[in-house]
Amino acid sequence: MSTSVETPRDLVERLFQGLPSRDADRFAALLDPEVVFEMPFPIPGEPTRIEGREQVRAYLASRWSAMPGVEVHGIRPQIHETTDPELLVVENDVDVTRPGGERGWFRSSINVVRVRNGLVTLFRDYMDTGRILAIRQSKQG
Numbered sequence: 001m002s003t004s005v006e007t008p009r010d011l012v013e014r015l016f017q018g019l020p021s022r023d024a025d026r027f028a029a030l031l032d033p034e035v036v037f038e039m040p041f042p043i044p045g046e047p048t049r050i051e052g053r054e055q056v057r058a059y060l061a062s063r064w065s066a067m068p069g070v071e072v073h074g075i076r077p078q079i080h081e082t083t084d085p086e087l088l089v090v091e092n093d094v095d096v097t098r099p100g101g102e103r104g105w106f107r108s109s110i111n112v113v114r115v116r117n118g119l120v121t122l123f124r125d126y127m128d129t130g131r132i133l134a135i136r137q138s139k140q141g
Contacts, residue, residue, distance in 0.1 A: 008087075008113075008115035009079055009088060011030060011118065012115065012120075013077070013079065015120065016077040016090065016092070019072070020072045020074055024061035028060070030120055031053045031057075032053065032119040032120060033052065034053075035120055035121055035123065036123075037049070037051075037123045038124045039124075043127075046063075069098070069100075070097070071096065072096050073095040073096065075094050076105075077090045078092075078093075086115050087112065088112075088113050089110065090111040090112075090113060091107065092108045093107055094107075096108075106128075107128065108127060109127040112124040
């Protein structure tokens with residue numbers, strides 16, 4: 001009989017495996033109801049902090065649907081454990097096709113993720129806002 005318990009690293013791996021689908025419900029299912037989602041360097045006009053699972057779900061659904069010309073094929077997360085067993089740092093390489101058909105891998109963000117009691121309680125997204133803005137501008141042009 002297996003009594004394996006999912007570790008914080010296991011949960012973070014599962015979280016990032018689901019990201020290419022851009023399914024906000026799937027992402028939010030792994031969040032604590034009181035999760036804090038922070039973007040210290042946001043895209044102009046976007047929030048720096050969102051509190052609560054449902055608010056994060058709504059934000060991500062809106063953000064991901066606003067980029068219909070962008071297709072995510074895969075994500076290679078490099079997960080780094082810290083001396084705090086609940087806190088992980090994740091470097092993300094993303095395989096994406098941009099509007100106009102250009103496809104390639106790029107480093108999209110660094111994330112700090114805290115997992116407590118089997119759910120994500122903090123997701124801090126240090127995203128490459130310059131690259132995201134360039135993608136959005138190419139979509140508009």
